[in-house]
Amino acid sequence: MSMQAPTYLRSSALDRSLQKTRGDINLSTFALLFSEMVQYSQNRVDNIYDLQTKLSDLGHHVGTRILDLYFLRVAKDKREVRLTPMLVFIQKTFWKFLFNREADNLEQHAQEPNVYYIIERECLVNKFISVPKDKGNLNCAAFVAGIVESVLSTSGFKCKVLTHQGNRGTTYVITFAQSVMDRESRLDTK
Amino acid sequence: MSRTNVKQNIDTRRVTQELFTLTYGAFVAQILNDYEHVDEVNKQLDKIGYNIGVRLIDDFLARNPTVGRCHDFRETADVLAKQGFKTYLGITPSITNWSPAGDEFSLLLDGNPLTEFVELPDGPGQKLSYNQMICGAIRGALEMVQLEVDCRFVQDQLKGDNTTELRVKFLKKLEDALPVGED
Amino acid sequence: MACCVAVLIKENLIYLRRSAEELKFLFLIHASIDILDDKVNQLTKPTSDRDARDFYLGLLYPVEEYKIYGYVSSTRVKFILIFEHSTSISLKDQDIKLLFQRLHQAYIDSVSNPFYVPNTQLKSKRFEQVVTSLMIQNDSTTLPQQSSSVVPATSVSIPTTT
Numbered sequence: 165m166s167m168q169a170p171t172y173l174r175s176s177a178l179d180r181s182l183q184k185t186r187g188d189i190n191l192s193t194f195a196l197l198f199s200e201m202v203q204y205s206q207n208r209v210d211n212i213y214d215l216q217t218k219l220s221d222l223g224h225h226v227g228t229r230i231l232d233l234y235f236l237r238v239a240k241d242k243r244e245v246r247l248t249p250m251l252v253f254i255q256k257t258f259w260k261f262l263f264n265r266e267a268d269n270l271e272q273h274a275q276e277p278n279v280y281y282i283i284e285r286e287c288l289v290n291k292f293i294s295v296p297k298d299k300g301n302l303n304c305a306a307f308v309a310g311i312v313e314s315v316l317s318t319s320g321f322k323c324k325v326l327t328h329q330g331n332r333g334t335t336y337v338i339t340f341a342q343s344v345m346d347r348e349s350r351l352d353t354k
Numbered sequence: 355m356s357r358t359n360v361k362q363n364i365d366t367r368r369v370t371q372e373l374f375t376l377t378y379g380a381f382v383a384q385i386l387n388d389y390e391h392v393d394e395v396n397k398q399l400d401k402i403g404y405n406i407g408v409r410l411i412d413d414f415l416a417r418n419p420t421v422g423r424c425h426d427f428r429e430t431a432d433v434l435a436k437q438g439f440k441t442y443l444g445i446t447p448s449i450t451n452w453s454p455a456g457d458e459f460s461l462l463l464d465g466n467p468l469t470e471f472v473e474l475p476d477g478p479g480q481k482l483s484y485n486q487m488i489c490g491a492i493r494g495a496l497e498m499v500q501l502e503v504d505c506r507f508v509q510d511q512l513k514g515d516n517t518t519e520l521r522v523k524f525l526k527k528l529e530d531a532l533p534v535g536e537d
Numbered sequence: 538m539a540c541c542v543a544v545l546i547k548e549n550l551i552y553l554r555r556s557a558e559e560l561k562f563l564f565l566i567h568a569s570i571d572i573l574d575d576k577v578n579q580l581t582k583p584t585s586d587r588d589a590r591d592f593y594l595g596l597l598y599p600v601e602e603y604k605i606y607g608y609v610s611s612t613r614v615k616f617i618l619i620f621e622h623s624t625s626i627s628l629k630d631q632d633i634k635l636l637f638q639r640l641h642q643a644y645i646d647s648v649s650n651p652f653y654v655p656n657t658q659l660k661s662k663r664f665e666q667v668v669t670s671l672m673i674q675n676d677s678t679t680l681p682q683q684s685s686s687v688v689p690a691t692s693v694s695i696p697t698t699t
Contacts, residue, residue: 189374189467191367192413193442196406197374201381204402208388225380226373228612229471229649233372235611236638236645244611262373288369318612379651386652471649473661479652 188264195292202293202304216306216327223310231315234261247340247348250321254312255282262311263288268333278340282312287334303327305334312336320344371444375470382484392481399483403490411495414438423499427524428452430501431459434492434522443467443488447520457524460508462517463488474512484512485520492522500528538628539636540603541619542668544644544659545570552659554668565605566617572597573607573615592641593634608637616640618671636671643667 205218244250255270273279287305305327313325322341327334382399389395415421418437424430435447444467451460466485474480483489489505496503504523509515541562544552548570555562576594594607599622608616616637620628647653647661 187371187444187467188368189371189444190442191369192410194369194374194377196409197378197381197402200402200405201377203405204381204385204398222377222380222384225383225651226376228655229376229379229645230372232610232612232614232641232645233376233649236642262370264368264370320613376649376651379649383651471646471651473647473650473652473663475652 191288198289198304198307199293201307212302215302219304219306220310220313223307223312224314227311227314228318230262230311231258231318234258244319246351247321247344250316250319251280251282251338254315258315278342278345280338280340282336282338283332283334284336285333290329290334303329303334305329305336309336312338371467375467378468378487379472382482386475386479386482392478396481396483396486399486400490400493403487403492404494405490406487407491407494407496408498410442410491411498414441414495417441427457427459430496431461431522434496435461438492438495451519451521453523459522461520461522463520464517466518469512469518472512480513483507483510485510485518488520492520497528502526502528538620538624538673539618539671540621540624541565541617542640542671543615543617543619544640545615545617546613546656549656551657552664552668554665554672556672562619565600565603565619569597569605569607569617570615573609573617576607577609577613593630593637595630606633606637608634608641610641610644614644616644639667640671 201222202215202219205222206215209215209218244253251270254267256266259265259267267282267284269281269283271281271283273281284305287308289304289307293304309325309327313323316323316325316338321344323344324339326337326339328337329335381402382395385395385398386392389398414437418441421433421437424433431449435449439461440446445463445465447461447463449459450462452458463485466488468485468487472484474482474484485507489507492505493503502525504521504525506521507519508521509517509519511518540556542552542554543550543562543566545566550566553562553566573594576597592608592610594609597605597607597617599605602622604620604622606618606620608618610616618633618636618640643664644659647659647664648655650661653659653661
C-alpha cells in the first residue's frame with residue numbers, strides 16, 4: 165500500500181539521522197504567526213475566557229507533540245520520573261529549548277503542596293501582543309500554559325495550568341492531581 | 355556594517371524551530387476544523403500570510419538597511435530568496451524558470467520548516483495548500499514596496515510532486531500604495 | 538528482521554504490523570503490556586539497577602520461537618518488537634536499542650503531523666516505510682519478496698483481561 169510513496173518521503177524518513185541538528189527560527193516570524201493566531205481565534209469567540217481556552221487548546225496541540233521531539237533530539241533517551249526534577253526540567257531546560265532562555269522562578273505554594281508556580285518576568289508571547297484596552301484581562305500566555313499542561317500530563321504528571329498576570333510578571337499556576345501527589349509520597353517512603 | 359551590534363542583538367531573538375513548526379500545524383489544523391471547504395482554508399492561510407507580510411517588511415528593512423529600491427524584478431527575486439526567506443524561514447530557495455519577459459519566476463523550496471512533519475489528511479484535505487501562508491506573505495510584503503504580484507504554488511511535495519515550486523508573477527507597480535489591511 | 542511491530546498507548550494498540558496474520562502475536566503483545574508496566578514501575582524505585590530514565594527496557598520474555606523486546610517513551614508510549622529466535626541470535630542489545638530509536642523517531646515524526654489526532658490509529662506513510670525497513674533490514678536473503686508478504690497495519694483490539 166505504501167510502497168509507491170514518492171522519493172522525497174523515502175529520503176526524509178529513512179536517511180535522516182536520529183540526532184537532527186537543532187534549528188532555530190527568527191522570533192519575528194513566530195511573533196507574527198502567533199499574533200495572527202490570536203486574532204483569528206478572537207474573531208471566533210465571544211469573550212476573553214473562551215479566547216484563552218482556545219489558545220490553551222492550541223498550546224495542547226503543540227505540547228502533546230513537542231516533548232517527545234525534545235527528548236529524542238536533544239536529551240536522547242532520558243526521562244524524569246519524579247515531580248521536582250520534572251518541574252526543574254520544565255523551568256530550565258525545556259523553557260530554554262522553547263524560548264532560548266529559562267523561566268525566572270519555580271516556587272511551591274506555602275500551604276498547598278500540590279500547587280506550584282513557574283514565574284516569568286517577561287513572557288515572550290505577551291511581549292509582542294499588545295492587548296486592546298477592552299480586552300484588558302486577556303493573557304496570551306494561556307497558549308504556553310496549554311503547552312506546559314499537556315507536556316506534564318502526557319509524561320504522567322496530570323495537572324491543570326492557569327495563568328496569572330501580576331507585578332512579578334506572568335505566573336503559571338500548576339495544580340497537580342491528587343493521584344500524582346499520592347504516587348510521589350509512595351515513592352518517598354520507598 | 356557599522357550596525358553589527360544592533361544586528362547581533364536582533365539575531366539572538368530566536369525560538370526553537372519545533373515550536374514554530376508545531377504552532378503553525380496547530381493553527382492550520384484548527385482552521386481546517388473551522389471551515390467546511392478546503393478552498394476556504396487555503397484562502398484563510400493566504401490572508402494570514404498577507405497580514406504577516408505587510409508587517410514583516412518593516413522588520414526586514416530595519417534589519418537590512420543596505421537593501422535599497424530594487425532596479426528590476428530580478429533583483430527583487432534575489433532579495434526575496436536570499437535575504438527574505440533566509441531571515442524568516444532559514445532557507446534559501448533557488449530561483450528558476452524565468453519567463454522570457456522577465457516578469458515571472460519560480461522559487462524551489464527544498465525542505466521547508468513549515469512542512470517538516472506534515473502528511474496531508476485523506477479526502478478533501480488532499481487539496482489543502484499547506485504552505486499557502488508563504489504566498490500571502492510574499493504578496494503582502496511586496497505590496498508594501500509598491501509591487502503587485504501574483505503568487506501561487508504550481509508543485510507541492512506534500513501532494514506527491516517532486517519539488518515544491520512557488521510561482522511569482524509581476525503584475526504592476528503600485529503608484530500611491532496605501533497600506534490596506536485585508537479583512 | 539523483526540516479525541512484528543506494535544505501538545501502544547496504555548492498552549490501546551494504535552499500530553500493528555505482522556509478518557503473518559497470526560493471532561499468536563496479539564497474545565504475545567498482550568502479555569507484554571503487563572510486563573512493560575511492571576518494568577516501568579520498577580524503574581521508578583531508586584534501588585533499580587537500570588537507569589530509571591532509560592527508554593529501552595530490553596528483553597521482556599522469550600517464548601519458544603520468539604524473543605520480545607520493549608521500549609517505553611517519556612510519554613509512556615509502548616513499543617514492542619518481536620523477533621524470530623533464529624534471526625535474533627546475532628542481534629546485540631545495542632542493535633535492538635537502535636531499532637527502537639528509529640521506530641521512536643518515526644513515531645514522533647508521525648504524531649507531530651498536525652493532522653494526526655492523538656491516541657488514534659497511526660496511518661502514516663512515512664511510518665509505514667520505517668517499519669518496513671525494520672522488518673526487512675539485514676534480511677538480505679529474502680529482500681525482494683518480503684514486501685508483499687508483510688501484512689499491512691490493521692486495527693485490532695486486544696481483549697483485556699481486567
